[in-house]
Structure formats: structure tokens, C-alpha cells
Amino acid sequence: MTEAKNIVPLQMQELGKNARAASRVMAAADTAVKNAALLAAMDAIDSTHDKLASANARDLEAGTKKGLDPAMLDRLELTPARIENMLDGLRQVAALSDPIGEIGEMRYMPSGIQVGRMRVPLGVIGIIYESRPNVTAEAASLCLKSGNATILRGGSEAFYSNQAIADCIRQGLETAGLPAAAVQVVGTTDRSAVGELITMPEYVDVIVPRGGKGLIERISNEAKVPVIKHLDGICHVYIDDGADITKAVNIALNSKTNRYGVCNAMETLLVAESMSAEVLPQLEQVYSDFDVEIRGCKKTCVLMVSAKEASEEDWSTEYLAPVLSIRVVSGIDEAIDHINTYSSQHTDTIVTEDYSRGRRFLREVDSSSVMINASTRFADGFQYGLGAEIGISTDKIHARGPVGLEGLTSQKYVVLGDGHVLEK
Numbered sequence: 001m002t003e004a005k006n007i008v009p010l011q012m013q014e015l016g017k018n019a020r021a022a023s024r025v026m027a028a029a030d031t032a033v034k035n036a037a038l039l040a041a042m043d044a045i046d047s048t049h050d051k052l053a054s055a056n057a058r059d060l061e062a063g064t065k066k067g068l069d070p071a072m073l074d075r076l077e078l079t080p081a082r083i084e085n086m087l088d089g090l091r092q093v094a095a096l097s098d099p100i101g102e103i104g105e106m107r108y109m110p111s112g113i114q115v116g117r118m119r120v121p122l123g124v125i126g127i128i129y130e131s132r133p134n135v136t137a138e139a140a141s142l143c144l145k146s147g148n149a150t151i152l153r154g155g156s157e158a159f160y161s162n163q164a165i166a167d168c169i170r171q172g173l174e175t176a177g178l179p180a181a182a183v184q185v186v187g188t189t190d191r192s193a194v195g196e197l198i199t200m201p202e203y204v205d206v207i208v209p210r211g212g213k214g215l216i217e218r219i220s221n222e223a224k225v226p227v228i229k230h231l232d233g234i235c236h237v238y239i240d241d242g243a244d245i246t247k248a249v250n251i252a253l254n255s256k257t258n259r260y261g262v263c264n265a266m267e268t269l270l271v272a273e274s275m276s277a278e279v280l281p282q283l284e285q286v287y288s289d290f291d292v293e294i295r296g297c298k299k300t301c302v303l304m305v306s307a308k309e310a311s312e313e314d315w316s317t318e319y320l321a322p323v324l325s326i327r328v329v330s331g332i333d334e335a336i337d338h339i340n341t342y343s344s345q346h347t348d349t350i351v352t353e354d355y356s357r358g359r360r361f362l363r364e365v366d367s368s369s370v371m372i373n374a375s376t377r378f379a380d381g382f383q384y385g386l387g388a389e390i391g392i393s394t395d396k397i398h399a400r401g402p403v404g405l406e407g408l409t410s411q412k413y414v415v416l417g418d419g420h421v422l423e424k
Contacts, residue, residue, distance in 0.1 A: 016203025041172025121147035132163035233263030240352035
């Protein structure tokens, strides 16, 4: 056992060295070559449906024996429709504009030089994720298109599926003449591999964790390289004074019930007191159709007979389930204060017909996505026109909100001169 444990650091060091070397090739790769790799990977996946299904069947069988719950097994399964979605995703990423090499903000300085900023890859990106094997294709494609190398560490429950998908991505890279090491999947289920990956700053430039709060907290606490992350999705909808009732009901319903187990689902609804007597009974009816449990403040419990009294903990809880906290507030001041106190800085929206209050909400709510008259479910890379996303960041440095191609890049200053020298 000790000998096996000692092998993991050596394996991870080898992955890191290979990724670093590959990242230099990827940074210089032309857009056409990267697109060719993506399309070749798509063809490889399309021609190996049986191989992918067989690998996935091994994972599903092992997961059933381990007693994984039905929801986990569902996320693990690679259905024909999900394989088609992977193909569509690769095709879409290939069609996206390539940000690498873009130069912007060029300006002449008094000395005569021109100064601008060029967009460049981050380098080597470590991605740690759970359950869904299609993330392997999504993450690899975004890193490839943005000129990065990546080391992928999927959940042990999807080990064989992840390896099979990665084989197809590597085929695409080799077909296009790019290094196969630009996309590597950790070849062990040993949990210590994660600890190695997040503490290799000489080889890894950034870590992107995708999974539960426990995983992300661990990585954030232990990583020695920068982490692009969000811990919770405690999203709010605030129904303002004089809001359009139809809009308010539809947005509050969609934000909660479109999907429960996603980070951009609403977890707390705030309602201006002037609107509460009209809107809350209507919402009680529509939420009851979806068996949503209501936990409300005292004023909410008076107006919604099915509501249970909320605890202080409810206001800071991400349920990821058909459970919703509701608070009646005096108006926009109290709403903003509540959001900035309890929000996880993910996504918050106001339903209002007042332009000034809407603008104020945009300015003063400190979240990565702030909306007017739209469901929180729109906080998504595809919906934002990014084509795809590698995750959503609630950090304030580097990337914030859905992280697409541009979020996987950095910028460097470039200077253009014509023999310019600095005078004393």
C-alpha cells in the first residue's frame, strides 16, 4: 500500500511535465489547427459509440454495486442523446471566435510608442469534477480552443467513461498534429492524486473545481495554485413595489422549478410588503403544483397557509431541492441589504417596472450576475452567448460569472516601437 501511494506523486509529476511542455505548443497553435483537432475529436467520438457505451456500462455496473443513488447514476449515464450533445458541444466550440492573440486598447503614448494588451492562454489548467463524464469533453474542448493544456481529474465513479472520451480527444489532437498531452486524464482513482494536482504550481497555473461544496472547500483551502470557483448558489429574486404580477409569478416560478439541483436556481424569494398580499397567495398555488416546500418569515406564514416558519439558517442555505425561503421586506433597501448579507454572490434578479430602482439594483447588488426582469436560470454560459462554460465563478479577481473561452485566458502588455529609446 505504501509503495502504491508513493507512485501517485511520481505519476502526477509526469502528467505535469507533459502538460507544461504541451501548453507551449498549444499557445502557439493556429486557430485552424485547434478547430481541426476539435472536429477530429468529434469524429472519433461519433465513430466509437459502442466503445463509449461499453466503458459507461462498466461504470454504471460498478456504481450500482457501490449503492450510488438513482440521481447519481442518472448523471453518470451516457445516453445516446448525451453523446449527441457532446458532439454538438465540440462543434459549437470549434465555431467560436478564438480569443488568443487578440490585441486591444492600443494607444499612442507621448513618447511615440504604442501600448496595448494581447490575450494569451493561462497555460496548464487542472480541472476536478464529479459524476458527469460529458464534462470531460466540455472541459477539454474549451481548454484546447483557448490554447491551454489541461489535466482532468474526474470522479472515480466515471473512471472508464472519462478515459474513453479522453482517448477520442487525444486522437483529435494527434490527427491535427498537436501533442496528445495537451489533454490528459489522471489515470488513477487514488484520492491523493487531487492533493498532488492542486499543489504543483511549477506545472499547473490554475485549478477549476466542479462539484459539491465539500470538494470545492477542500480544494480552496489546500491549493497552492489559483482556484476559479464558487461554493454556493444562493440566488435571489426580489419582487419590487409595483412589479408586473404576471412577470413576477412567472419569473419566481421558473427560477425555482425549472431545475432544482443547479447552482442558478433561486433559493430565496424577497417580496416588497406592498406586493405581498397579492402575489404570495398566487405563488402559493403555483408552487403547490410542483410540491415546493415553503419556509417563510412571519409575514409570509400569515399570507401562505402552507408555509413553515423559516430559521436564520434557511436564509443562507442552498437547498438544491424543491424547498424555497420567502421573506417579506419593506422595499428595495431591505432587499439589497438582505441579498448582500446572505447571497453567495452568484445570481440575483429584481422584478420591477421602475427603471431607476432597476438600475440601482444593478449597481448595488454585489453578485457575479445581476438581472432585471429575468429568471436566475439564465445565468449560464450558453445563454450568455459564450457558446459553453467551464463553470461559474463568484470570485472577484480574474474571471467572474460564467467562465467561457475568455475566462481561460489572461492578458499581457505589448509595446510597439520603431527604435524608441528612453531618454534620461
